[in-house]
Amino acid sequence: MQAVRSALPIDVVVSDYVQLTNGGGGQLKGVCPFHDEKSASFYVNPSKSVFHCFGCQESGDTISFLMKIEHFSFAEAVERMAAQANITLRYEEGGYSQRGQRGERTRLVEAHKVAAAWYEEQLQSAEGEIGRTFLAERGFDAAAAAHFGVGYAPAGWEHLVRYLRGKGFADKEILLGGLASQGQRGGLIDRFRGRLVWPIRDTAGEVIGFGARRLREDDNGPKYLNTPETPIYKKSHVLYGIDLAKKEIAKSGRAVVVEGYTDVMACHLSGVTTAVATCGTAFAEDHIKIIRRLLMDTSQYRGETVFTFDGDAAGQKAALRAFEDDQKFAARTSIAITPGGMDPCDLRLAQGEEAVRELIANPVPLFEFALRSAVQRHRVDAAEGRAAALEEAAPIVARIKDPSIRHEYAVQLAGLLGILDEQFVVRRVGQIARWQRESPQQGRQQAPRRIEPQAVPTAAPQRVAYRLDARDPGQFVERELLKLAIQCPELVSPTFDQYAEDEFTAPPYAAVRRAIGQAGGVLHGCTAADFVTAVRDACEHDQVRSLVTELTVEPIRTRRKPDEIYAGEFLVNLRRASVKRRVDEVRAQLQRLGNRATAEQSGPVQQELWALQQYDDNLRTRGAAGL
Structure with missing residues (x-):
């Protein structure tokens, strides 16, 4: 027993599950694997071969660590350590490795190890050619297959069962391990038949299950068939490729989550050796715990988890499901959307390994992706659309725990919506965050509260019905110009007719303005004796007609006799106000495009903004001569 303990230091065993860093005084520390925590309180003392968590109070030696984390019996923990240290155990009743005395888990792991080796051999057989062809078509050669231990399950009913029996495994063990199922006639039949097979390993590198891919059209089973739940295989606790990726994940502080076995292969062969995948199930909380331990994901240390999903609707839906779990990480979470609906395997095949590396190197933060997805469902060029988008997206931002990051995303949301008053959005997000913090249930109910469209600051004034306000400077300009057009059309002609x-x-x-146009415009009014009557007749209803009468009799607001200089001031002021509104709209459009817009997308918008600004400068310096 002491030989086993001495041969396998505790920090070597623990490092298969937890990233350890220097804790000072000869201690190592990491995120506790036995409870959720925000700061690293799990300590390992290599010289004493013990561990202790100051958070949950779990403690013990190497053997007890394995018993707790893998739910091993004492014998199974010793056997695992002995196998890793290449030590042969002598059992109390004499002899070596007596099957009857060995733990159930150890026997099941051995059966899977033997099965994995046998599957690899079958891939090289004549029948295995269909599997080799499948791999070759996806850019995987024999060396790649060997690196990942890919094998082939022959199409017969009990090839593996007979082989395992010959190796000394009982039917009960073969059935319990999920390697076979009960046939209709009572005997055992191979679970995987006529399929390409990937071994699924735990963090220590032991085979605990398989994933098998359909190859033949006459196979009526599912496209992918995985090992069922067994004493050693729990799909929610397993990540394919974790044995190959764990060291690089801990070293680089980044984990990449892809969707399938071939995607993991493509990423690793392209140099992205931190890629892992779930095994026939959605990425969930238990998977997060595995990655958090390897990332040392605490409130002090911030790694990154990158999800890759197809760019189609299903892929985006999967990405948003991942977003729901985002706040269970302290690490940054990002998403890399593959182009054209290609997964990393297809991308590698079509564009090469550099394209895969580029995809992973330039992800979008998951919060940003969620925000853009929410905003894109609405027409943000209209007030109602902006209000609805804000209503949906603000609660997303409010969920961000870090106040500084939450503020940054609130400002970004304002840009996506084209709302120039950023502080309005910041205040709205802060309000929802308080609701969620003080009463999570109430926050969920109140956060989507309807926001009236007119309450949302917009990129330009909206055409809504309201009372005229003589004290409004903008309305004063409009009213005075209309009075000039009706009373002294010659002073504003022909420029006024060009105004929309x-x-x-x-x-x-x-x-x-519409009635003036329908009456022939101010150019006609310069010579028409009945111009006011024509304008009144063109009015849509009595209220507008009454307003025309007011404008006709109301004195023009100047102490001197109205002249072209006075009229020119109002022509310029109205046009500059119009230009300013358009500048605000274009700036809002650029904000919505964001930094990731291509030159083709942003170029024309920037050109329009430049032209508007030049025109406004010209009006400001030259006055009416610049019209």
Whole structure:
């Protein structure tokens, strides 16, 4: 027993499950694997071969660590350590490795180890050619297959069962391990038949299950068939490739989560050796715990987890499911959306290994992806759409625990929506965050509260019905210009006729502008004796007609006789106000495009912004001569 303990230091065993760093005084520390925690309180003393967690109070030696984390019996823990240290055990009743005295788990692991080796041999057989062809078509040669231990399960009913029996395994062990199933006639039949097979290993590198891919069209089974739940295989506790990726994950502080076995192969062969995948189940909380331990994911240390999903609707849905678990990480979580619906395996085949590395090297933060997905479901070029998008996206930002990051994303959300008043969005997010913090249930209910569209600051004033306000400087300009157009058309002709209705932001004034146009415009008014009558007749209803009468009799607001200079000031002021609104709209459009926009997307918008700014400068310096 002492020989086993001495041959396998405790930090070597623990490092298969937890990233350990210097804890000072000869101690090592990491995130406790036995409870969730925000700071590393799990300590290992290599010289004493003991561990202790100051959070949950779990403690013990190497053997007790394995018993706790793997649910081993005492004998199974000793056998695991002996196997790793290449030590042959002598049992009390004499002899070596007596099957009857060995732990159940050890026997099941041995059966899987033997099965994995046999499957690899079958891949090289004549029948295994179909599997070799499948791999070759996806860019995997014999060396790649050997590196990942890929094998082939022959199409017969009991080839593996007979082989394992010949190696001394009982039917009960073969059935319990999920390597075979009960046939209709009572005998055992191979679980995997006529399929390509990937061995699934635990963090220590032991085979505990298999994933098998359908190869033949006449195979009516599922595309992928995995080992069922067994004493050694729990799909929610397993990540394919974790045995190959764990050291690099701990070293680099980054884990990459892909969707399938071939995606893991493609990533690793492309140099992304931190890639892992779930085995026939969605990425869930138990998978997070595995990665957190390897990342040393605490509130002090921030690693990164990158999810890759297809760019299609199903892939985006999967990404948003991953987002739901985001706050269980302290680490950054990002998403790499593969182009054209290609997974990493397809991407490697189509564009080469560099394309895979580029994909993983440039992910989008998962919060940003979730925000963009929420915003894209709405028409943010309209006030109602902006309000609805804010209603959906603000609670997403409010969930961010770090206040500084939450503020940054609130500002980013304002940009995506084209809302220039960033502080309005920041305050809204902060309000929802308080609701969620004070009463999570109430926060979920109140956060999506309806926001009236007019309450949302917009990139440009919206055309909504409201009372005229004589004290509004903008409305004063519009009203004075309309009075000039009706009373002294010659002072604003022909420039006034070039102004569109939407340059008058007050709907009643826009209606008057429309009536002037329908009456022939100010150019016609310069010579028409009945111009006012024509304008009144063109009005849509009595309210507009009454307003025209007001504008006709209301004195023009100047102490001197109205002249072209006075009229020119109002022509310039109205046009500059219109230009400013358009500048705000274009800036909001650039904000929505963001930094990731291509030159083709942002170029025309930036050009328009530049032209508008030049025009405004020209009006400011030259006045009416710049119109």
